[in-house]
Amino acid sequence: xxxxxxxxxxxxxxxxxxxxxxxxxxxxxxxxxxxxxxxxxxxxxxxxxxxxxxxxxxxxxxxxxxxxxxxxxxxxxxxxxxxxxxxxxxxxxxxxxxxxxx
Numbered sequence: 344x345x346x347x348x349x350x351x352x353x354x355x356x357x358x359x360x361x362x363x364x365x366x367x368x369x370x371x372x373x374x375x376x377x378x379x380x381x382x383x384x385x386x387x388x389x390x391x392x393x394x395x396x397x398x399x400x401x402x403x404x405x406x407x408x409x410x411x412x413x414x415x416x417x418x419x420x421x422x423x424x425x426x427x428x429x430x431x432x433x434x435x436x437x438x439x440x441x442x443x444x445x
Contacts, residue, residue: 391415392409411444414427
């Protein structure tokens with residue numbers, strides 16, 4: 344017997360080692376893995392910075408490169424993230440234009 348912890352996998356109905364369950368977890372929970380411009384995996388609540396000036400249609404303003412966006416939400420699409428920014432309601436950004444802030 345090994346000292347590895349086991350976790351019950353509801354999808355398969357089996358007990359699996361924790362080391363195997365954590366490796367497969369990002370792909371199983373939502374099925375979509377969202378990556379930023381440099382390949383970092385994004386999650387709900389992450390902070391990102393813009394890597395390019397973006398003109399926001401309908402708002403009449405431009406978000407400058409380096410702008411910090413706090414508390415993003417994933418939309419279920421692998422290329423879009425939902426954001427909050429002062430003065431702009433319902434802002435959705437493409438993941439290719441942001442970089443995860445560490």
